[in-house]
Amino acid sequence: MKFEDELRNKLESGGIEFGVEKREYTNNDGEVEMTEREYAKFPCGREFIKLQYTDRIELDLYKESNIEKFKFIKDFEGIWSPELGAIECELQSVHRFGAPSHYVMRRLAKLFETEIEENTEIQRFSLEPSANGHLVSIGRPSIDYAILSFLKNRRLRFENTRRRPTLRIENLTISKHDDAKKLLNKIGNAVLFKLDMTSNIGFKLAEDIEIRRSYFRKKRSEYELDKSFPLYEYDSEPMSLYWYAKSATEMPLLQFLALYQILEFYYPIFSQKEAHQKIKNLIKDPRFNPNKDSDISKILNSIKQNKNQLGFGSELEQLKATLSSCITNEDILEIIQADEETNEYFADKKSKKIAHKSINLSNLSNLISDCAERIYEIRCRIVHTKVSDKNYKLLLPSSPELKYMSFEISILEQMAKKVLITASRTINI
Numbered sequence: 001m002k003f004e005d006e007l008r009n010k011l012e013s014g015g016i017e018f019g020v021e022k023r024e025y026t027n028n029d030g031e032v033e034m035t036e037r038e039y040a041k042f043p044c045g046r047e048f049i050k051l052q053y054t055d056r057i058e059l060d061l062y063k064e065s066n067i068e069k070f071k072f073i074k075d076f077e078g079i080w081s082p083e084l085g086a087i088e089c090e091l092q093s094v095h096r097f098g099a100p101s102h103y104v105m106r107r108l109a110k111l112f113e114t115e116i117e118e119n120t121e122i123q124r125f126s127l128e129p130s131a132n133g134h135l136v137s138i139g140r141p142s143i144d145y146a147i148l149s150f151l152k153n154r155r156l157r158f159e160n161t162r163r164r165p166t167l168r169i170e171n172l173t174i175s176k177h178d179d180a181k182k183l184l185n186k187i188g189n190a191v192l193f194k195l196d197m198t199s200n201i202g203f204k205l206a207e208d209i210e211i212r213r214s215y216f217r218k219k220r221s222e223y224e225l226d227k228s229f230p231l232y233e234y235d236s237e238p239m240s241l242y243w244y245a246k247s248a249t250e251m252p253l254l255q256f257l258a259l260y261q262i263l264e265f266y267y268p269i270f271s272q273k274e275a276h277q278k279i280k281n282l283i284k285d286p287r288f289n290p291n292k293d294s295d296i297s298k299i300l301n302s303i304k305q306n307k308n309q310l311g312f313g314s315e316l317e318q319l320k321a322t323l324s325s326c327i328t329n330e331d332i333l334e335i336i337q338a339d340e341e342t343n344e345y346f347a348d349k350k351s352k353k354i355a356h357k358s359i360n361l362s363n364l365s366n367l368i369s370d371c372a373e374r375i376y377e378i379r380c381r382i383v384h385t386k387v388s389d390k391n392y393k394l395l396l397p398s399s400p401e402l403k404y405m406s407f408e409i410s411i412l413e414q415m416a417k418k419v420l421i422t423a424s425r426t427i428n429i
Contacts, residue, residue, distance in 0.1 A: 001037070001038070001052065001053050001054065001055070002038045002053065003018070003038060003040065003053040004053070004059060004062075006059075006063065007053070007059065007062050007063070010062070010063065010068055011040055011067070011068045013068060014067075014068025014069055015068075016040050016041065016042065016068055017040070017041045018038060018039065018040055018041065019038070019039055019041060019050070020036050020037070020038050020039075021036070021037045021038075021039060021050070022034055022035070022036055022037075023035055023036075023037065037052055038052070038053065039051060039052050040052075040053075042070075042071060042072055042148070043071040043072065043177075044071065044072035044073070044074050044177075045072075045073075045074035045177045045178075046177075047074070049072050049152055051148070051151040051152060052151065053151075054150075054151065056150075056157075056158055057147060057150065057158050061143060061147065062147065064143060065143045065144050065147055066081070066084065066144050067144050067147050067148055069081045069083045069084055069144075070084075070144055070148060071177065072148070072152070073087070073089065073177070073180060073181055073184060074177065074181065074208070074400070075181075075207060075208050075398070075400045076089050076181070076184065076205055076206065076207060076208060077089060077090040077092075077149065077153075077206040077207065077208060077209060078090065078184060078205070078206075079144065079145055079148055080174065080177070080180035080184075081144075082174055082175050082180075084170075085170065085171055085172040085173060085174065086168065086169065086170045086172065087168070087169045087172065087174070087180055087183060087184050088141065088142060088144070088145045088166050088167070088168040088169075089166060089167050089184055089188060089205050089206065090141070090145070090149065090164050090165070090166050090205075090206040091138070091164075091165045091166060091167055091192075091203040091204070091205065091206060092203065092204055092205070092206035092207070093202060093203060093204075094196075094202035094203065094204050107199070107201060108125055108138065108139075108199075108201065109125065112125045123139055123140050124137040124138065124139030124140060124168070125137060125138050125139050127191065129171075132171075133171050134169060134170070134171050134172060134187070135168075135169070135170040135171050136167065136168070136169050136170075136187065136191055137167075137168050137170075138165060138166070138167050138168075138191075138195075138203075139165060139166070140162065140163070140165070140166075141161070141162060141164060141165070141166040142166070142168065145166055146158070146161045146162045149161050149164070153209050165203070167188055167191065167192070167203075167205070169183065169184070169187050169188070184205065185205070185398075188205045189205070192204060192205070207397075207398065208403075210403065230427060231426060231427060232421075232424040232425060232426060232427055233424060233425060233426075233427040233428070234420050234423070234424050235265070235423065237265060238261075238262040238265045238266070238416075238419075238420060238423075239420070241258045241259070241261050241262050241265070242258075242259075242262060242416065242420065244258045245258035245259045245262075245413070245416075251397075252402055252405040252406070252409060253382050253395065253397060253402075253405075255409055256378065256379070256382060256405065256408065256409055256412060257379070257382055257383070259409065259412045259413055259415075259416045260375065260379050260412065262416040262419060262420065263319060263322050263323070263375075263415065263416060263419055264319075266322055266419055266423055267315075267318040267319070267321075267322055269423070270318070270321045270322040270324075270325040270326070271313055271317070271318040271321045271322070315376070316372065316373065316376045319372045319375065319376055320368065320369060320372040322419060323368050323371065323372050323415060323419075324368055325422065326415075326418045326419045326421075326422040326423075327368065327415055327418045327419075328368075329364050329365060329366075329367040329368055330364070331418065332367040332368065332371055332411075333361060333364060333367060335411060335414045336359070336361065336411065337361075339410075341407075342407050342410065342411070343361075345404065345407045346358070346359050346361065346407070347361065350404060351404070351407075353401040353404060354378060354381075354395070354401050354404055354405065354408060355374045355377040355378050355381070355408075356377065357370065357373045357374040357377050358370070358374070359371060359374060371411070371415070374408075375408075375412060375415075377392065378395070378408060380392050381393065381394060381395035382395050
């Protein structure tokens, strides 16, 4: 669908460029045809977001708006305008099953001592201006935000978008995207934290919906149901972690850590097994001399117990020992190559955004070691352990690279399953 001429002129006056996208589709007769879709290029940092016109928004609303003066804020569901000196960002409940936003807004109305009629639309609630005249308000989104959000996220009903609460900051002097993003974080988090502390209303700045969608994007393999009674049982502690990870789909950092802790649970078992094998190999060597101090030192060096854990060796060594006992290099290659998108991700440079350690799929003999080092690096980025040693950058819930975590989690989940299966035992009832 093409933009109306009047709307096109309005957007072009604000410096918005246009483009055409060609796509193939199959008609009712099974024939492949080509269609063209026009889009407007709205700036988002150093990138652009393509917005297509829809008549589900009244043309008069487009005309009344100032959408041509706004740009998107990267990694957030937010917009900013250097011309208007304004930033606006959608708010997202911190509670997974929180109350609907209109109930929360009515609670806010009471806090702001504002009377609202039952059928009256809630507008906005404003804080007192800052010493520099900056204004902050929370409430019904502006028409500018509602239109841009609706077009960007391809939502079904425009009215639903108009009900989503936003935080708006005005009277700003901003000319750069990064400055707008910093101000949103600085002022937005300060206001929302204060709101949470004083009223227990949990809102946070909404992250880009594409990041949230990526958590659910990975396809799950399905197999024919085995209807026989189960033969094996599993340890309750790691199974509790497994179900927690499965339920934490909207919290990728917690999901990753829960899966990692499943592997960690079995470190003492598999690292001890590896240490046992190392000692056995040393003793069986015909050159081993129990009266030789250097040979005894070899044994002691091979079974150094971890001071912080029950297992043997460093945490990374225990991780490698656990994976080596439960999964093969061929298994890892099959898991990665089974999904084309995952395979492309680990072959692409963007995988370096989460961990410097890459997985070299061409070196089959080293896949377990590569995966273990990559998993451990991500784990350190999340818990911020030994940052000074490896110069790891902290991975936060707001980190833009979280959009790629679904690939890392899908691989770690398969490994956790392999470990659970290896550690299972015949069911005893």
